[in-house]
Amino acid sequence: MTTPSRRDLANAIRFLAIDAVQAANSGHPGMPMGMADIAEVLWNDYLSHNPNNPKWPNRDRFVLSNGHGSMLQYALLHLSGYDLSIDELKRFRQLDSKTPGHPENFMTPGVETTTGPLGQGFANAVGMALAEKLLAQRFNRDGHDVVDHRTWVFMGDGCLMEGISHEAASLAGTWGLGKLVAFWDDNKISIDGNTDGWFTDDTPARFEAYGWRVIRNVDGHDAVEIKTAIDTALKHGDKPTLICCRTTIGYGSPAKAGKESSHGAPLGKDEIVATRAALNWPHAEFEIPEAIYDGWRSRAAGQTREDEWNRAFAAYATQFPAEAAELSRRTAGELPQDFRAQADAYIAKLQADGPTVASRKASQMAIEAFAPLLPELVGGSADLAHSNLTLWKGSKSVASSDPNANYIYYGVREFAMTAIGNGLQLHGGFIPYDATFLVFSDYARNAVRMSALMGAHAIHVYTHDSIGLGEDGPTHQPIEHLASLRYIPDNDVWRPCDAVESAVSWRAAIERQDGPSCLIFSRQNLAHQPRNDEQVAQIARGGYVLRDSDGAPEAILIATGSEVGLATQAAERLSAEGVKVRVVSMPSSDVFDRQPADYRESVLPNAVRKRVAVEAGVSDFWRKYVGLDGAVIGIDTFGASAPAEALFPHFGFTVERVVEAVKRLG
Numbered sequence: 162m163t164t165p166s167r168r169d170l171a172n173a174i175r176f177l178a179i180d181a182v183q184a185a186n187s188g189h190p191g192m193p194m195g196m197a198d199i200a201e202v203l204w205n206d207y208l209s210h211n212p213n214n215p216k217w218p219n220r221d222r223f224v225l226s227n228g229h230g231s232m233l234q235y236a237l238l239h240l241s242g243y244d245l246s247i248d249e250l251k252r253f254r255q256l257d258s259k260t261p262g263h264p265e266n267f268m269t270p271g272v273e274t275t276t277g278p279l280g281q282g283f284a285n286a287v288g289m290a291l292a293e294k295l296l297a298q299r300f301n302r303d304g305h306d307v308v309d310h311r312t313w314v315f316m317g318d319g320c321l322m323e324g325i326s327h328e329a330a331s332l333a334g335t336w337g338l339g340k341l342v343a344f345w346d347d348n349k350i351s352i353d354g355n356t357d358g359w360f361t362d363d364t365p366a367r368f369e370a371y372g373w374r375v376i377r378n379v380d381g382h383d384a385v386e387i388k389t390a391i392d393t394a395l396k397h398g399d400k401p402t403l404i405c406c407r408t409t410i411g412y413g414s415p416a417k418a419g420k421e422s423s424h425g426a427p428l429g430k431d432e433i434v435a436t437r438a439a440l441n442w443p444h445a446e447f448e449i450p451e452a453i454y455d456g457w458r459s460r461a462a463g464q465t466r467e468d469e470w471n472r473a474f475a476a477y478a479t480q481f482p483a484e485a486a487e488l489s490r491r492t493a494g495e496l497p498q499d500f501r502a503q504a505d506a507y508i509a510k511l512q513a514d515g516p517t518v519a520s521r522k523a524s525q526m527a528i529e530a531f532a533p534l535l536p537e538l539v540g541g542s543a544d545l546a547h548s549n550l551t552l553w554k555g556s557k558s559v560a561s562s563d564p565n566a567n568y569i570y571y572g573v574r575e576f577a578m579t580a581i582g583n584g585l586q587l588h589g590g591f592i593p594y595d596a597t598f599l600v601f602s603d604y605a606r607n608a609v610r611m612s613a614l615m616g617a618h619a620i621h622v623y624t625h626d627s628i629g630l631g632e633d634g635p636t637h638q639p640i641e642h643l644a645s646l647r648y649i650p651d652n653d654v655w656r657p658c659d660a661v662e663s664a665v666s667w668r669a670a671i672e673r674q675d676g677p678s679c680l681i682f683s684r685q686n687l688a689h690q691p692r693n694d695e696q697v698a699q700i701a702r703g704g705y706v707l708r709d710s711d712g713a714p715e716a717i718l719i720a721t722g723s724e725v726g727l728a729t730q731a732a733e734r735l736s737a738e739g740v741k742v743r744v745v746s747m748p749s750s751d752v753f754d755r756q757p758a759d760y761r762e763s764v765l766p767n768a769v770r771k772r773v774a775v776e777a778g779v780s781d782f783w784r785k786y787v788g789l790d791g792a793v794i795g796i797d798t799f800g801a802s803a804p805a806e807a808l809f810p811h812f813g814f815t816v817e818r819v820v821e822a823v824k825r826l827g
Contacts, residue, residue, distance in 0.1 A: 165456045167384045170205065171197040172442050173240055173453045175413060178232035179436065180446045181253035181260070183427045188254060188262065191410040191423035192230030195381070196315060196346050199406055202387040203344075204237055204459070207395075209310060211463030212242040215270045218492045218589065219470050221310045222273050222289045226282030227317035227346060228263040229425070235260045238271040240449070240457035245269060247447055266587065266615055274587050275615045278607055280323030281580045283343065286314035287329045288584020288593075290341035290401070291559065295539065296590050299564045300488045305477040307470075307488070311340045318351055318360055327367075328577030334372025336560060339398035342391070346381070348410040354421045365405055374400045381406030413440040491537045491590045494618070494674065500534050504668045507531075511661045512697055515689035520682040520722070521624040523663035525550035531667060532567075538671075539585065540594030540620070541569030543578050549596035549624045575601050579608035579621065586617045592671060596622035598630075599639040599681060602646060612677035613652040619677045620670045626656065627777035628812060629685045629723055634802030644782040646679050647750060655749045656681040656776075658725035659689050662748050665700040669752070681722065685805050688726045690746070703752030704764055708732055710741035716771040716823045719745045719786055724775040724814065731819035740823065743769075750786075771826045775819060777812070792822040 174197040182188035209221045225234045232253065238245045245259055252258035259269045263277030273289070276282035290312040297308040320326055333341055345364065349356050365375045376393055380386045387406070394402035411423025414436045428436060437443065444450060478485035490497070507530045518526070532538050532553055539559070542551045556568035571578040575597050582593035595605075602609065602623050612619045628638045647654045655666035655678060663682065670678035690707060699705035704719075708729055716735070720728035725746045732742040745764055747753055753761065765772075765786065772791035774783035780795030787793060796812050803811070 163452070165453050167198070167201060169453060170456050171201040172413075172440050173449055173457065174200060174233060174236040175440065176437070176442055176444070177236040177239065177250055177447070177449070179428055179433055181232050181235070181250050183430070183433060184251055185254040186427055188232060188427070189229040189425050190232070190428055191350070191417075191425075192227055192317065192346065193233035193236065194412045194414065194423065195348050195408040195410045196230065196233055196344075197412070198382045198384060199315070199344055199387055199408070200233055200237055202384050203313060203391065204241060205457070206388065207391055208313065209466055210459065211467045212271070212460050213464050214467060215243065217467045217470075219308065219310050222286065222312045222588065224274055224282045224286040224289070224312065224314040225264055225276055226280065226286065226314055226320045228276030228282060231260070231262065231264045233315075234264055234272065235269070238269065240454065242458045242460040243271045245271070247449075251447060274584065275611060278611065279317070279319040280321075280325040280329075281608060281611060283314055283316050283320050284325050284329035284577045284580035284608075285584035285587060286312050286341065286343070287333045287338065287577075288581035289588040290333065290338040291336060291581065292585045292588035292591055293340055294336070294338060295559060295566055296488070298562060298566060300484055302477070302481060302484075305473070305480070307474050307477050311342060314341070314343045315346065316343060317346045318349070318356055321345065321362070321364055322360055325576045325580060328574035329581060330368060330371045330373065332571070332574065332577065332581065333401045337372070337399055338401045341401040342394050342404065343401070344404050344406055346408055347405055348408045350410045350419070350421050350424060352421060352424055365403070368403045372400060374402045376402065376404045379404055379406045381408035382412060415439050487536070488590075494589065496672065497534060501672070503534055504531060504664075508661060508664045508668070508697065511664055512692060516660050517686055517688050518660055519684055519686050520657055520659070520663045521550045521684060523657070523660035524622065524624070524667065524680065524682045525553065526660065527664045527667040529553045530664070531671065535592065535671065536565070536567070537591050538594065539567045539569065539591050540582070540596070541571050541578070542596040543571045543575045543601070544573045545597055546570070548598070549622060551594070551596045551622065571595070575604035576608055579605040580611070582619050583608060583612055583615065583617045586619050587615070592618060592620065594620035594622055596624065598625045598637060599623035599642050600625070600637050602639075602642055602679075606645070609646065609652065609677065609679065610649050613649050616651065616676045618674055621677060621679045622682070623679060624682045625684045626681045626722060627683070628796065628800040628808045629683055629777065629805045631684070631805040631808065632802055635799040638800035639778070640796055640799060641779045643681065643776070643778040647782060651676045653678040653749055653751045654681065655679065656722040657748045658720070658722055658746050659687050661689070661692070661697065662700055662746070666748060669701055669749075683723050685723065687723055690725065690729065700748065701752070702756050702760065703749040703754070704745055704747035706743055706764055707746040708744035710736065710743055712741055714743035714769055715741040716773070716826065717743045717745055717765060717769050718773050718775065718819065718823070719747055719765075719783070720775040721747055722776070724777060727814060727816065727819060728775050730816045731823070734816055734820050735823060742823070771823065773819060773822045773826070775814070777809075777814060790826070792826060794818060794822060
């Protein structure tokens with residue numbers, strides 16, 4: 162084969178995608194066929210990456226927001242020399258392959274984020290670009306740009322229809338993320354057909370209104386136009402850039418190009434033969450000539466880039482050793498060595514002081530205590546900073562050029578807030594937290610789910626956790642939300658009962674490296690609970706015996722949050738009547754369920770069948786702990802508008818009802 166042309170290199174992407182989808186009899190060939198020329202120019206001429214080290218800290222980040230076109234990314238990774246063999250491409254969409262149906266960051270080397278739910282990859286990319294900006298502000302010095310890379314994102318019409326794209330694009334423009342470049346695959350096709358009937362937005366004007374630089378009317382199949390557009394984007398660093406690429410979905414297919422039929426189904430054997438002829442690709446299924454590989458492989462160039470950066474970083478470390486050590490620690494995801502000791506000292510002081518405060522206030526107190534120890538802690542609230550109490554005395558807005566910027570005013574954008582936080586964490590160098598009312602976790606829930614799916618070390622703070630928020634009424638009073646969040650796999654949910662449990666939950670969320678945590682806090686004051694040192698230590702196990710009886714218990718009360726105080730009062734009443742009662746505080750059922758069986762048995766002995774769970778949320782969740790023979794005092798209706806002190810007795814959260822429930826169990 163003669164020296165391959167750019168079109169030949171791009172066709173390698175097309176036919177790897179075509180062949181893999183056909184072999185799987187499942188997938189989306191149309192987008193890879195349509196965006197192959199854009200991808201070829203970006204990856205071969207601009208993307209700074211090292212296939213030998215997919216985690217090189219100063220690499221560019223590439224995000225495929227339209228993740229259904231995953232074979233585009235797998236083809237790029239394979240051709241560029243990542244550890245993704247042709248055999249893995251042949252196993253596309255098969256069990257345990259490295260080429261799942263949508264990109265998964267924990268499955269495939271070189272995939273930065275899990276995408277598929279449209280628009281979220283774009284929001285992740287905004288978070289990654291924000292992370293680069295903040296790290297550069299903090300660590301770069303004159304003549305030493307050790308943090309200097311770009312974020313590139315591909316997105317389709319579907320991503321731009323999703324509301325999250327509006328939220329995230331608005332923030333990216335406000336923050337002036339000049340190293341963010343997005344390519345819009347403007348092919349006017351979605352699953353239902355031509356988008357003229359449902360997507361007629363003036364998308365370029367929309368992005369210009371958000372403060373983006375927009376490059377219009379680029380022929381997405383012309384390498385020269387694509388290069389010119391990217392060069393224009395790179396000339397200016399004050400704004401993010403949207404490159405609007407006119408493409409044909411299923412490019413090269415005689416019968417299916419430009420049609421929705423190429424979007425989400427194999428082309429079929431006969432059409433593949435016709436497409437090979439149309440694009441002058443005479444090679445067999447999954448066959449890539451060596452000349453094509455030679456035109457693509459980026460190992461040597463990538464290693465050279467990283468080697469150059471390593472030398473630059475060594476020079477930086479010589480002149481700025483403390484900064485270099487701190488940047489290395491943060492990018493490695495390591496906590497400061499003294500964090501645990503200082504956190505434990507703070508928790509011990511809280512237990513000794515015994516403050517009675519709302520747990521949202523206790524959360525703010527914990528942030529005040531922990532944030533000075535953790536410069537990587539960055540977060541904010543969805544226009545509820547003074548209700549969520551996420552501000553602390555060291556807060557500095559990320560909209561500034563302050564080298565210690567660490568606080569994000571997200572505005573009323575719960576979904577983008579959470580997905581941007583995921584992007585901050587995935588980039589590296591940060592532990593992000595975000596906050597809103599618990600009832601509005603619904604707006605963010607799919608991004609929380611993605612946190613858990615990806616194992617992202619993100620912290621989601623939700624305040625105003627029950628009918629206890631009072632007068633705002635049922636629209637703002639969460640009922641099913643605790644259970645909903647608990648049912649997300651690998652998502653740790655904490656609902657602490659006082660300031661001490663609140664601080665422990667924050668410490669646990671900060672120390673957890675393999676997934677997200679949801680911290681659930683009250684509006685109303687919560688009484689401090691007496692404990693000994695052993696009990697304080699056991700809080701981190703998710704559930705523990707807070708108050709015990711003299712001798713073996715006859716009944717167990719299980720509670721969380723504000724209802725723990727109610728349970729202890731009921732236990733005192735029952736004890737006075739001669740009933741031996743144990744109170745179990747269970748701030749995190751997720752963490753408790755991971756404890757060894759002997760510990761769980763020590764807290765909830767199987768022999769004690771008389772159990773009552775108390776929580777101001779849906780009751781069915783607690784059946785796994787109390788069984789069919791036990792009782793749950795919960796709330797399975799919507800709330801009402803009234804002061805909190807009137808709502809709790811109205812919905813049956815009283816000492817008398819808890820006592821009666823225990824007695825009814827016999």
